[in-house]
Amino acid sequence: MMQLQVLLVAGTHGNEINGIWLFDEWEKSSFLINTHGIKTCKIIGNPEAKKAGTRYIHNDLNRSFKEESYLTNSLSNFEGTRANELVKLYGASGKNPCQIVLDFHTTTAAMGSCLVVYGRRNADLALASLIQNKLGLPIYLHESDQRETGFLVESWPCGLVIEIGPIGQGLLNSEIILQTKLILESVMEQIHQVKNLNLFFPDKLIVHRHIKSIDFPRDEEGNIDGYVHPLRQSKDWQPLKKNDELFCKLNGELIRFEEDEPYIPVFINEAAYVEKNISMSFTKKELWDFRKQWRQSLIDLVRQK
Numbered sequence: 584m585m586q587l588q589v590l591l592v593a594g595t596h597g598n599e600i601n602g603i604w605l606f607d608e609w610e611k612s613s614f615l616i617n618t619h620g621i622k623t624c625k626i627i628g629n630p631e632a633k634k635a636g637t638r639y640i641h642n643d644l645n646r647s648f649k650e651e652s653y654l655t656n657s658l659s660n661f662e663g664t665r666a667n668e669l670v671k672l673y674g675a676s677g678k679n680p681c682q683i684v685l686d687f688h689t690t691t692a693a694m695g696s697c698l699v700v701y702g703r704r705n706a707d708l709a710l711a712s713l714i715q716n717k718l719g720l721p722i723y724l725h726e727s728d729q730r731e732t733g734f735l736v737e738s739w740p741c742g743l744v745i746e747i748g749p750i751g752q753g754l755l756n757s758e759i760i761l762q763t764k765l766i767l768e769s770v771m772e773q774i775h776q777v778k779n780l781n782l783f784f785p786d787k788l789i790v791h792r793h794i795k796s797i798d799f800p801r802d803e804e805g806n807i808d809g810y811v812h813p814l815r816q817s818k819d820w821q822p823l824k825k826n827d828e829l830f831c832k833l834n835g836e837l838i839r840f841e842e843d844e845p846y847i848p849v850f851i852n853e854a855a856y857v858e859k860n861i862s863m864s865f866t867k868k869e870l871w872d873f874r875k876q877w878r879q880s881l882i883d884l885v886r887q888k
């Protein structure tokens with residue numbers, strides 16, 4: 584029987600450096616991290632971008648895990664080549680196979696910590712339920728956004744993104760490092776419990792389901808001509824009501840929220856998303872019943888059936 588191994592990734596974005604710092608300290612044994620006896624492999628997702636102090640070199644690595652990126656000329660697409668390499672090295676059928684991946688990110692938005700789940704895979708939802716039950720973290724379910732695809736975790740049978748913030752790009756902060764450590768250890772503890780079938784799944788899962796992302800206000804030439812309204816800034820996870828202020832424009836005009844549903848905004852003014860023409864994303868809060876098949880799928884994966 585093959586042994587379970589968990590891939591831990593930091594620095595998928597080269598300017599999100601707190602996870603990388605934690606891994607380096609761990610490597611030098613100056614920081615003890617309890618993986619609860621579970622084998623792990625820890626890597627820097629995008630070492631070239633880390634050196635350059637940027638999010639990426641040619642393309643966002645966390646949008647490069649798709650066939651067409653692997654095939655593009657490697658000289659003009661460092662990240663496509665890197666994505667392909669990571670799957671060959673650490674994918675479930677790779678050289679050094681890992682069945683679960685945890686991808687550690689930071690955000691500049693005032694969201695605190697959360698889990699990001701892509702699509703509705705059973706094992707992901709089971710693992711996310713365990714962590715939500717343990718730490719109370721919100722879950723952002725990212726799906727049905729055709730503009731945004733090719734996420735790292737989707738190339739493994741089970742994987743979660745852990746977003747921790749708020750922290751500026753390229754900055755270290757002891758609280759963010761400690762938060763990364765706490766979440767990492769809690770996830771490993773939960774995986775250990777699944778391995779020993781000593782597990783308690785909650786009945787319900789609270790999900791913030793992605794609905795859509797919105798752009799900044801722009802002038803006729805496409806330049807941003809408004810900023811996030813002060814009443815909206817740093818108000819991630821707080822439900823919007825019709826007519827709530829969203830943006831202030833140069834000409835003094837206010838742009839308001841016009842939807843009828845009480846969407847909940849996240850990634851408000853996230854620095855990395857400006858280039859993606861995203862000022863914030865809207866989610867809908869849902870309470871889901873825990874499903875037996877999620878549990879079984881995670882158990883089968885962890886116990887290698």
Ligand SMILES: [Zn+2]
Pocket residue numbers: 595596599688689
């Ligand atoms: Zn990131």
